[in-house]
Amino acid sequence: MEPGTPRRHQARKRFGQHFLHDRHIISKILLAVDPRPEDFLVEIGPGLGAITLPLLERCGTLTAVELDRDVIPRLRAAAEGKGELHVLQADALKTDFRALTPPGRKLRLVGNLPYNISTPLLFHCLDQMEVIADMHFMLQKEVVRRMAAPPGGKDYGRLTVMLSARCRVEPLFSIGAGAFTPPPKVESAFVRLIPHSEAPFPLGDPARFSALVNQAFSQRRKTLRNALRGLADESAIRRAGLDPAARPETLRAADYARLADGV
Numbered sequence: 001m002e003p004g005t006p007r008r009h010q011a012r013k014r015f016g017q018h019f020l021h022d023r024h025i026i027s028k029i030l031l032a033v034d035p036r037p038e039d040f041l042v043e044i045g046p047g048l049g050a051i052t053l054p055l056l057e058r059c060g061t062l063t064a065v066e067l068d069r070d071v072i073p074r075l076r077a078a079a080e081g082k083g084e085l086h087v088l089q090a091d092a093l094k095t096d097f098r099a100l101t102p103p104g105r106k107l108r109l110v111g112n113l114p115y116n117i118s119t120p121l122l123f124h125c126l127d128q129m130e131v132i133a134d135m136h137f138m139l140q141k142e143v144v145r146r147m148a149a150p151p152g153g154k155d156y157g158r159l160t161v162m163l164s165a166r167c168r169v170e171p172l173f174s175i176g177a178g179a180f181t182p183p184p185k186v187e188s189a190f191v192r193l194i195p196h197s198e199a200p201f202p203l204g205d206p207a208r209f210s211a212l213v214n215q216a217f218s219q220r221r222k223t224l225r226n227a228l229r230g231l232a233d234e235s236a237i238r239r240a241g242l243d244p245a246a247r248p249e250t251l252r253a254a255d256y257a258r259l260a261d262g263v
Helices: 022-035 052-059 072-079 118-126 141-147 158-164 207-216 235-237 254-263
Strands: 041-044 061-066 084-089 109-112 132-140 166-173 190-195
Touching: 022 132, 022 166, 022 207, 041 052, 041 190, 052 061, 052 072, 052 084, 061 072, 072 084, 109 141, 118 141, 118 158, 132 141, 141 166, 141 190, 158 166, 158 190, 158 207, 158 254, 207 254, 235 254
Parallel strands: 041 061, 041 109, 061 084, 109 132
Antiparallel strands: 132 190, 166 190
């Protein structure tokens, strides 16, 4: 290495870092996101800027949320002359996206989500859905399967139900481990989430709905009458038009909403 040459940044396990480098995949991501100059884009976990820089060139301005302070100077240096990059050194799990959103606008979220926090981060975004226009994320392929799973299978669960109540989930394409440095031990996938413009079903009490879904899938091998003990008795289950002997994974999100409204 010549004097003055910056050292190659090593991905850190504690941050769940896997840096994207495959140009073909980057091009597919850009086509899927289709960024426009009028968009207000927020990227979660930009890393070394594989997606950040082409997004910035197309939009002119971009906000990035990055936890690893060591990559931020490299990111800022690489972005010089490409647009206006705002980097927030913060944990995305604790980031208030509402505070980042200009009045009267909605933001578009993009990111290569760290696999070790992807599910809680999705729930964190759900809690702020009113300021989000859409989301495009790279995630573990298994997580994307769970996000879009139909009722009745092992992949269908709490994540599926809670997402379907708030947004449409569109798996777009798979991404092999070789597209990243270091390569993860699992396959990845790219997914689009679009908040519903109108609720797909009545949801009177979101907190009760969430509690029911959470308890049901924490005991998914039990029947509804047993899994929901303490939250919904057998008569309430029947009033919702459901079979108390059914398993939690056979119910649609609308079924849980109807049950929540009746208890």
